[in-house]
Amino acid sequence: MIDIPKAAYIHIPFCVSKCWYCDFNSYSGMDSFFDSYACALMSEIRQVRKNDQSSLQTVYFGGGTPTVLPAEKLEAILGELRCSIGIDEDAEVTLEANPGTIDANGASRLRHAGFNRISLGVQSFDDAYLRTMGRIHSRDQAAAAYNTVREEGFCNVGVDLIFALPGQGLGHWSDTLDAALQLKPPPEHLSLYELSIEEGTRFAELLAAGRLEPVDEDLRLRMYELTISKLSEAGYEHYEVSNFARPGFRSCHNMVYWMNGPYYGFGAGATSYINGKRSRRVSDPRKYINAINTGCEAIEFSESLDCRERLGETIIQGLRMLEGVDLARTQRRLGLDPMAEFAAEIESLQRRGLVELANSRLRVTHSGLLLLNDVSQEFVTCA
C-alpha cells in the first residue's frame, strides 16, 4: 500500500527573538531573508506536483513564528499549496501565531486566505514569567491577540501554555489555567507542556551556572494531575499526553503524527514521512534557500524504516493518545501482527498495570500515562 500524505507541515524558522527555553529550529535577526525564504518554500512545494495529485486534509504552518512573515507571504505560500497539491474544502488549516506578531488586518487577511485554526503561543499569563522566558509579549498583549483573532473570524483557537517554570508553585499554575479558561469564549484547544531544559538554550546555561532551580519531580506530577482534573471538569477531552480539546476540536494535523501517518514537510528543518522514509531538510535557512535555488538536494538526513520499526513507532506514537492504538488496524496497514511482534513487552506492561487491551485497542492506564517514557521504551526497535 502506498502512503499518500494528506497532511503538510510548513516550517517558518524565524522569530523576533530567541526564547530562553527554546531549542526549536528558529532564528532571529533574519528579516532580510523573508522574501527569498518564501520563494524557496513555494519552489519546493511546486516540485511535488510532478509526482502526486492527492489533496491535503490538514495543513499546519509552524515555526519559529509564522506570523513574523507578512500576511501576504503566508497567503502566497498557502495559495501555492492549494495550486500545486490541492487542499480539501473542509481541510483543517492551522497557523501558529505569537502575541505581538498578529494584528487585526493580518488576522483578517489570513482568515480570508483560508487559515481556519490558530494556535496561539501564550505560554504564561504572568508578565514576570514571560520576561523570564524571554518572550516578547505581555499578558495584556496575549489577551489582545486572542481577542483579535476571535473578532476576525477564527472559531477554532488553541492556546499553548508551559508549566513547571522555575520557582512556579501549584497555585500559580492553577491560576494560569483559570486565566486560560476565562478567555471569552474559552479556547477550543489547549496544549500544555511541561518545561524541559534543553541543551544549548539560555535556561541550560543558567542551570549549569546554578542560577536556575528546576521544579522537582513530585511538584511536576502534581501540576500535571491538576491540569487533567481541572480541564476535565471544564469539559475538555484529554486526548493526548499534553493536549486537551473541546469535543470536536482535536488537532487533526497532530493526529496524523500520533497515528504515524504520512505527511509532507516543507521548509528548513522540516521532516517528511512517506512510505516509511523519513527525510529532513537542511536546518539552516540560508543553506535551505541556496539548495532549493540551485536545484541541489535540500535533505540533511534521511532514513528508511523497515516494517517492524514502523510498527514500533506506530505503537509509541499511538500510546500518546488516551484512546490508544488500534492494533487490528495497525496490522492491516503494516502487515505485521503487533501481538506477535511485541507479545512479551505487552504482557509485561499489562502485568505492571501500565497498559490495557480492550477491543484490539492498546492504551496506557493512568499509571502508564505518568510513566509514558518507560512504556514507550519497550517498543523501541532502532539502535
Ligand code: SF4
Ligand atoms: S517564539 Fe517559539 S520558536 Fe520562537 S524562539 Fe520562542 S519558543 Fe522558540
